[in-house]
Amino acid sequence: MSDKKIDLTPLKKAGVPIFFIVGGPGSGKGTQCEKIVAKYGLSHLSSGDLLRAEVKSGSSRGAELTKIMEAGQLVPLTVVLDLIKEAMLKEVAKGSKGFLIDGYPREVAQGDQFEAEIMPAKLAVYFEVSEDTLVKRLLKRAETSGRADDNMDTIKKRLKTFNEATAPVVAHYEKKGKLARIKAEGTVDEIFAEVVKHLDKAIKA
Numbered sequence: 001m002s003d004k005k006i007d008l009t010p011l012k013k014a015g016v017p018i019f020f021i022v023g024g025p026g027s028g029k030g031t032q033c034e035k036i037v038a039k040y041g042l043s044h045l046s047s048g049d050l051l052r053a054e055v056k057s058g059s060s061r062g063a064e065l066t067k068i069m070e071a072g073q074l075v076p077l078t079v080v081l082d083l084i085k086e087a088m089l090k091e092v093a094k095g096s097k098g099f100l101i102d103g104y105p106r107e108v109a110q111g112d113q114f115e116a117e118i119m120p121a122k123l124a125v126y127f128e129v130s131e132d133t134l135v136k137r138l139l140k141r142a143e144t145s146g147r148a149d150d151n152m153d154t155i156k157k158r159l160k161t162f163n164e165a166t167a168p169v170v171a172h173y174e175k176k177g178k179l180a181r182i183k184a185e186g187t188v189d190e191i192f193a194e195v196v197k198h199l200d201k202a203i204k205a
């Protein structure tokens with residue numbers, strides 16, 4: 001990352017569809033995105049994965065990012081948005097058919113800034129899952145994930161951040177008529193069947 005302005009012309013010219021994928025920690029965003037990629041061939045960019053890669057790269061801000069993520073808090077908007085822009089540009093250069101932006105927006109301002117600077121999203125897909133289920137899934141994932149934030153202490157903090165900062169995102173896109181609210185307590189395939197209904201409709205529109 002640098003302070004240089006990112007030239008978004010190729011991304012804007014591509015004009016491909018963009019879907020925001022929103023949900024609490026462990027709601028199944030990554031799991032469903034994998035299935036969407038397999039069916040629709042869209043490019044999947046997870047803001048959390050991009051941040052973890054940035055930490056792994058050993059960049060100067062890695063230590064600062066680790067601290068924020070282990071505290072279950074949100075990293076600054078410009079840091080995430082710049083990582084997403086760079087990743088989108090790389091995908092567009094490879095001929096991307098469209099994007100799943102997983103874990104973004106985490107706060108209303110993130111969505112507004114993304115849409116103002118890049119392009120409006122077609123739809124925000126929201127996976128609605130109870131806190132009990134989220135905790136169960138994350139504790140199970142903790143057995144194998146190696147993720148520093150898959151522990152009870154950080155999970156509680158991530159849920160608090162979700163309720164305070166991200167729940168308003170859901171209301172924001174609902175008000176704009178751009179929200180697909182999907183009850184996501186069932187099996188992966190049951191949830192995916194609902195996802196397909198919404199994506200097919202949005203892609204045709």
Ligand SMILES: Nc1ncnc2c1ncn2[C@H]1C[C@H](O)[C@@H](COP(=O)(O)OP(=O)(O)OP(=O)(O)O)O1
Binds near residue numbers: 029185
């Ligand atoms: N429908 C489901 N039923 C049971 N387990 C599921 C379901 N969907 C996903 N999982 C599992 C897979 C993972 O171990 C865990 C969390 O799913 P995952 O796709 O990683 O969530 P996520 O991407 O929303 O979480 P995070 O925000 O932490 O990255 O739950």
Ligand SMILES: Nc1ncnc2c1ncn2[C@H]1C[C@H](O)[C@@H](COP(=O)(O)O)O1
Binds near residue numbers: 048105
């Ligand atoms: N869009 C984001 N804004 C701020 N912080 C973010 C964003 N996406 C991820 N993060 C940080 C905070 C999260 O707790 C961790 C892990 O993200 P995840 O999507 O759960 O993998 O990264």
Ligand SMILES: [Mg+2]
Binds near residue numbers: 030048
């Ligand atoms: Mg994920």
